[in-house]
Amino acid sequence: DAGVIQSPRHEVTEMGQEVTLRCKPISGHNSLFWYRQTMMRGLELLIYFNNNVPIDDSGMPEDRFSAKMPNASFSTLKIQPSEPRDSAVYFCASSLAEGNTGELFFGEGSRLTVL
Amino acid sequence: DAKTTQPTSMDCAEGRAANLPCNHSTISGNEYVYWYRQIHSQGPQYIIHGLKNNETNEMASLIITEDRKSSTLILPHATLRDTAVYYCIALRWGTSYGKLTFGQGTILTVHP
Numbered sequence: 631d632a633g634v635i636q637s638p639r640h641e642v643t644e645m646g647q648e649v650t651l652r653c654k655p656i657s658g659h660n661s662l663f664w665y666r667q668t669m670m671r672g673l674e675l676l677i678y679f680n681n682n683v684p685i686d687d688s689g690m691p692e693d694r695f696s697a698k699m700p701n702a703s704f705s706t707l708k709i710q711p712s713e714p715r716d717s718a719v720y721f722c723a724s725s726l727a728e729g730n731t732g733e734l735f736f737g738e739g740s741r742l743t744v745l
Numbered sequence: 746d747a748k749t750t751q752p753t754s755m756d757c758a759e760g761r762a763a764n765l766p767c768n769h770s771t772i773s774g775n776e777y778v779y780w781y782r783q784i785h786s787q788g789p790q791y792i793i794h795g796l797k798n799n800e801t802n803e804m805a806s807l808i809i810t811e812d813r814k815s816s817t818l819i820l821p822h823a824t825l826r827d828t829a830v831y832y833c834i835a836l837r838w839g840t841s842y843g844k845l846t847f848g849q850g851t852i853l854t855v856h857p
Contacts, residue, residue, distance in 0.1 A: 634788075661842045673789070673847035680842045721788050727842045733779075734845055736788025 632656075634737035636722050642743045648710040651740045654703055655724030663734065664697055664707050665721040673721070679705065680727065712744045746846060747772040747835035754852040757827075763820040765851050767833030770814040776837045778809060780818045781845070782829040789832065789847070792818065823855045 635654040643649055655662050663678040677687040679699045687697070694713070699705040709716055719741050723734040750768040757763040769778065780792040793800055793807045795816070800807045806819040820827055832850040836843065 663844060665847075672849060673783075675844055675846065678842065678844050685842065686844070723788070725843050727838070732838065732843050733791035733794070734781075734789070734843060736790070739786075739788055 634722055634724050634735050636720075636737035636740050638740055639738065640741045640743075642745065643712055644745050645713055646711045647744075648708065649712045649716075649742060649744075651707040651720050651722075651742070653705045653707070653722030653737060655705070655722070656726075656735055657703065659724035659726045659735070660702070661725045661727045662699060662705050663723040663725075664705070665723065665736075666718045667721065667739075668718045676707070709742075712742075714744045717742055717744050746837055747776055749833045749835055749848060751831075751833050751848065751851045753849065754854070757820075757823045757853060757855050759825055759855055759857050760822055763823040763827065763853060763855065765818040765820075765831050765833075765853060766815065767818070768815045769833070769835045772813055772835050773837065774813075776835045778807065778813075778816050779834045779836050779845070780805070780807065781832045781834065781847075782827075783832070783850070784826075784829040789845075792831075794836075823853075825855050825857070827853065828855045829853060 637652045664676040676689045677697045682699045697707045719739045721739045723736040725734045779794040781789040783789045795807045809816045830850040
């Protein structure tokens with residue numbers, strides 16, 4: 631199994647530019663999560679989807695952030711316009727929500743640097 | 746989900762057992778105890794979870810006290826590759842679809 635695939639692995643951009651991060655969840659998984667990690671704030675949940683529908687986006691920091699899941703095999707996290715404080719590692723995770731237990735499988739992350 | 750408390754850091758000698766404690770005194774009856782770890786520059790990795798019985802898998806053992814207010818993750822023979830941040834999370838699956846709320850975790854350093 632290929633695992634959760636994220637792209638790009640590294641992105642360096644200038645303030646004001648649009649950034650799009652991509653995620654391909656594990657085939658057959660029905661939940662997808664976007665996390666952000668910084669030294670100051672640790673791992674924060676931004677948004678999560680179940681069956682392609684956004685369930686909770688209360689962690690999205692502001693309107694500059696948006697996420698979509700057009701189908702079960704693809705999701706994007708977009709930042710427009712980007713700011714230096716958005717610099718972080720962004721992780722995507724997926725799970726198969728069945729019964730009352732399960733585990734999240736994380737991708738290797740996308741490291742974003744906004745200059 | 747119940748709040749968990751973990752020591753900030755721990756050390757362990759290579760080859761010895763690493764015992765990582767977690768306090769979850771307000772855990773409710775339908776909340777599971779999950780453990781994840783994050784090795785430097787990688788995404789978090791699932792280790793083990795349990796409800797009230799002790800659990801063991803190829804990675805670790807999880808010991809949950811009878812009152813469920815605390816638990817211990819045991820890495821029986823720690824190696825240098827086990828150096829990581831270990832997160833203990835109390836989770837009620839339900840309508841949360843398994844979303845994890847990470848605390849600061851325990852930084853485990855395994856030294857030669």
